[in-house]
Amino acid sequence: MDTVRVGLIGAGRIGQVHARSVASHPDTQLVSIADVFLDGAQALAREHGVEATANPDELFDSNTIDALIIASPTATHVDLIEQAVDAGIPALCEKPIDLDIARVDAIREKVAASSTPIAIGFNRRFDPHFANLHRRVQSGDVGSLEQLVIISRDPAPAPLDYLAVSGGILRDQTIHDFDMARFFVGNIVSVTAQGFNQFSEEIKGIGDYDAVTVTLRGENEESVTIINSRHAAYGFDQRLEAFGNQGMLRVENVTDTLVRHFNSSGVEALEPYQNFFLQRYMDSYRVELGEFVTKIRTGDSTSPTFEDGRAALVVANAATQSAQTGATVSISS
Ligand SMILES: NC(=O)c1ccc[n+]([C@@H]2O[C@H](COP(=O)([O-])OP(=O)(O)OC[C@H]3O[C@@H](n4cnc5c(N)ncnc54)[C@H](O)[C@@H]3O)[C@@H](O)[C@H]2O)c1
Structure with missing residues (x-):
């Protein structure tokens, strides 16, 4: 994999931080941003010269992105992680996975059985x-x-x-x-x-x-x-x-x-x-992204894992x- 093409879901407080980390990393390229609040997606997309959409489903195409950052609200994480696993796209998802352990457990086996890396954003x-x-x-x-x-x-x-x-x-x-x-x-x-x-x-x-x-x-x-x-x-x-x-x-x-x-x-x-x-914690978000990208390029396992997020x-x-x-x-x- 040469440059890692990254899609971002969520253009709010932490999404903007991740967009900057992706833009400043030498081996990554931000390619598209999805946010249900289209104005927010477009404003951030303009800043980075990339595509914007109000529909996150449009990002789940492994022909256009190699990795996904999930920075939308907590209640969206479980469904988006599941979509990432189904599409085989490695994802760095913000913490927490969800507030309801039953929802986390509903996708636990699927994540464990998959070879698609899922990392949880415990940046500290x-x-x-x-x-x-x-x-x-x-x-x-x-x-x-x-x-x-x-x-x-x-x-x-x-x-x-x-x-x-x-x-x-x-x-x-x-x-x-x-x-x-x-x-x-x-x-x-x-x-x-x-x-x-x-x-x-x-x-x-x-x-x-x-x-x-x-x-x-x-x-x-x-x-x-x-x-x-x-x-x-x-x-x-x-x-x-x-x-x-x-x-x-x-x-x-x-x-x-x-x-x-x-x-x-x-x-x-x-x-x-x-x-x-x-x-x-600005440095930590940059290092977090860097480690995630390095590991998906080398095929090493990413961390913190889904199991860390659950624990x-x-x-x-x-x-x-x-x-x-x-x-x-x-x-x-
Ligand atoms: N690791 C950290 O230090 C850290 C810091 C802040 C937030 N977070 C986590 O990041 C997540 C986002 O927090 P935030 O503070 O950036 O929130 P925010 O409200 O600033 O931004 C969330 C964005 O997601 C968009 N959105 C809402 N529903 C969506 C959907 N279904 N699909 C796509 N986009 C959608 C909103 O329009 C908004 O622009 C939360 O899970 C939060 O816990 C982590």
């Missing part, structure tokens, strides 16, 4: 800082991994109409952290979660939490602590710490520069943290049950 695995820490844990820099701490706070809540259909904070926000936990620990055997209503009456009103703390138990007695909030006064708070019997590795928040300001009201002041995922949802569902009942919930595959 590809963040250069987290990926470096992960490599160093794998190579034994902290010895045997005992404790992982993931802090993940959004700068401010998403709009209420989005939150109302998001599946709840544990399936919407924490799902990234569940995938990160699985990246390090592999098999999670139980989850204990607590949900809090600390600052938003609106979020409480839709029956969701605005903050959670979660403890996961790994099959080798690892503990993973996840702390989430839907707000943080100082910006997007994304930290990771791996502790083992021979030391610790830690990733702090990222600022645009490391220039520090000293004056009469403070010392060592950095610029604010990168504000949200489109800044903080993160299983943990999120168990965590939701734990938060609602107060009980620790066991996880089976």
Whole structure:
């Protein structure tokens, strides 16, 4: 395969990011964009000089594209993955696969039986800082991994109409952290979660939490602590710490520069943290796309897999049950 011809479904926030990654990759060419909101598809298509359509079905032709990126809303993912498998077109699908495990399971066997690569967009695995820490844990820099701490706070809540259909904070926000936990620990055997209503009456009103703390138990007695909030006064708070019997590795928040300001009201002041995922994780989306393309060209298996996407949802569902009942919930595959 020479240049990989890529079709994109969904021209919204994350679709625009993927379009830029495809355009800037030396081995890929964006060829068409589908969005049911035709104006959105056309605006992005004009920017990249490609075709636009309001009908995603038009993209499923392996004579015109070699790979597909699915960046439309979550409720569309299962059907589009199934269409990609039927057409034999490798697909990188945004997370989560779906909010309903029954819908995920309805296509599980078909995806497993197919040789068409399906990757799920858990981009944080590809963040250069987290990926470096992960490599160093794998190579034994902290010895045997005992404790992982993931802090993940959004700068401010998403709009209420989005939150109302998001599946709840544990399936919407924490799902990234569940995938990160699985990246390090592999098999999670139980989850204990607590949900809090600390600052938003609106979020409480839709029956969701605005903050959670979660403890996961790994099959080798690892503990993973996840702390989430839907707000943080100082910006997007994304930290990771791996502790083992021979030391610790830690990733702090990222600022645009490391220039520090000293004056009469403070010392060592950095610029604010990168504000949200489109800044903080921009590199990760580029690396994610690059790895996906490399692997479909070489025939190696892509990751995170459909099974990784399913497993993160299983943990999120168990965590939701734990938060609602107060009980620790066991996880089976
Ligand atoms: N990995 C990440 O960091 C990350 C970040 C944001 C969003 N996401 C995921 O990406 C997906 C899209 O989120 P977003 O924030 O870009 O949403 P968005 O609302 O900004 O964009 C979605 C786009 O899809 C279009 N659309 C709706 N139904 C469609 C259909 N049936 N076929 C084709 N297009 C359709 C909409 O018109 C819209 O332009 C969600 O699943 C979300 O969870 C992932």
